Amino acid sequence: MKRHLDTRLVHGPADGHSEPSGAVVGPVHLSSSWRMGSDPDRPLRYQRLGNAPDQLDLEARIADLCGGERALLFASGMAAISSTLLAILQAGDALLVSRTLYGGTQALLDRDLARFGVRHQAVDATRPEQWAAALTPNCRVFYVEALSNPLLEVPELEAVVAFCRAHGLRSVIDATFATPLGLRPLDLGFDVELHxxxxxxxxxSDLIAGVAIGQDEVLAPISSERDRLGGHLDPLSAFLLGRGLKTLSLRFGRQSANALALARALEGHPALVEVCHPGLPRHPSHLRAQRLIPQSGGMLALRCHSGAQAEAALAALRIALSAPSLGGVETLVSRPVATSHAGLDEAAQRALGLDPGLLRVSCGIEDADDLIADFRQALDAASALDGLHA
Ligand SMILES: Cc1ncc(COP(=O)(O)O)c(C=O)c1O
Structure with missing residues (x-):
């Protein structure tokens, strides 16, 4: 009988314990190369070629977790994204993308892929009726994110897969915000799942890494692109990632519960114009999120009346830290117009629903009541500021 996910997260997919020394926690191999023929079962050779034992074992665990034939580890999320797109696309190709992408991905499209003659067309991924008009004969890929940053819009994911199948496109999804526990993109039919x-x-919050998961045939060219570009994950980060994965289920459950509790507790606070969380019935993607990503992880967004109030709230937080990034055990808060979306001009920010008063929150695993109290006191302090409420 196949074991449950929580067991596989701790022990991996294979039966028994494979570490020959008997150590409960396996060693980290810092060697850059291996003696030829040292493992009769697999051709271990050189770290950059992605065939070191620690990484291969971790890739097998992640492939199992996500329901793919194969997973590839990368030195960062951006290394996974860039290697994937460079492996699939040729000069003169085009791709459809969701209009709300992570800034680094947007920069890759605007600055690098465009330089090599690859054009992209941005669409509203929640409106399938608009996609056909954006399609050109040289289109090869439809690229979306599972939950948009920072407003947590959920695309019409089944429709993305159906559209790609109908038009011969590769479907690629960055599911970082949803995590492999919140969404099963490969089960929905996506070709490549990225994190x-x-x-x-x-x-x-102590390493940088990326991963691509899919079927062997789809990942083979991405694997050789990784070898050439050199974006493989180093052994120490692979060790830490493997350790972190063991507790993903516990962390994800707590972060999801904390985010929903915080969103519900802060709705109606006088310092806020809007609380944005897909679990709240008024969120534009609520019904789709209930169907596709019922547990949506630790993210939420809070819209203050002004940038000054948002800054004042940030400064008054005592538990949550003002920092970029997300998904860590500690609650992190950032102002997207000054961090993740600082590269966009004001008109482009507004078109995406971003304004200076918006705060993005990544809930950690702290006690929910403590987080609620911290945000309440920070928002109270912000709304008490003279003249800032207008
Ligand atoms: C949705 C999303 N995708 C990709 C990335 C890039 O990941 P990395 O910083 O590991 O390169 C980020 C980083 O914030 C992200 O938020």
Whole structure:
């Protein structure tokens, strides 16, 4: 009988314990190369070629976790994204993308892929009726994110897969915000599932990593692209990622519960115009999220009346830290117009629903009541500021 996910997260997919020394926790191999023929079962050779034992074992665990034939580890989420797109696309190709992408991905499209003659067309991934008009004969890929940053919009994911199948496109999804526990993109039919493993998969804000998961045939060219570009994950980060994964289920459950509790507790606070969480019935993607990502992880967004109030609230927080990134055990808060979306001009920010008063929150695993109290006192302090409420 196949074991439950929580057991596989701790012990991996295989029966028994494979570490020959008997150590409960396996060693970290810092060797850059291996003696030829040292393992009769697999051709271990050289770290950059992705065939070191620690990484291969971790890739097998992640493939099992996500229901793919194969997983590939990368030195960062961006290394996973860039290697995937460079492996699939040729000069002269085009891709459809969701209009709300992570800034680094947007920069890759605007600055690098465009330079090599690859054009992209942004669409509203929640409106399938608009996609056909954006399609060109040279289109090869539809690229979306599972939950948009920071407003947590959920695309019409089944429709993305159906559209790709109908038009011969590869479907690629960055599921970082949802984590492999919140969403099963490969079960929905996506060709490639990507994660910044820096975030919830590793979970402790202490490493940078990425992963791509899919079927062998789809991942083979991405694997050789990784070998050439050199974006493989180093052994120490692989060790930490493997350790973090063991507790993903516990962390994800707590973070999801904390985010929903915080969202519910802060709705109606006078310092806020809006609380944005897909678990709240008024969220535009609520019904789709209930169907596709019922546990949506630790993210939420809070819209204050002004940038000054948002800054004042940030400064008054005592438990949550003002810092970029997400998915760690500690609650982190950032102002997207000054961090993740600082590269966009004001008109582009507004078109995406971002304004200076918006705060993005990544809930950690702290006690929910303590978090609620911390945010309440910070928002109270912000709304008490003279003249800032207008
Ligand atoms: C949704 C998403 N995808 C990809 C990335 C890039 O990941 P990394 O920083 O590990 O390269 C990030 C980073 O914040 C992200 O939020």
């Amino acid at each position: 910044s493993a820096t975030k919830a998969m590793a979970g402790h």
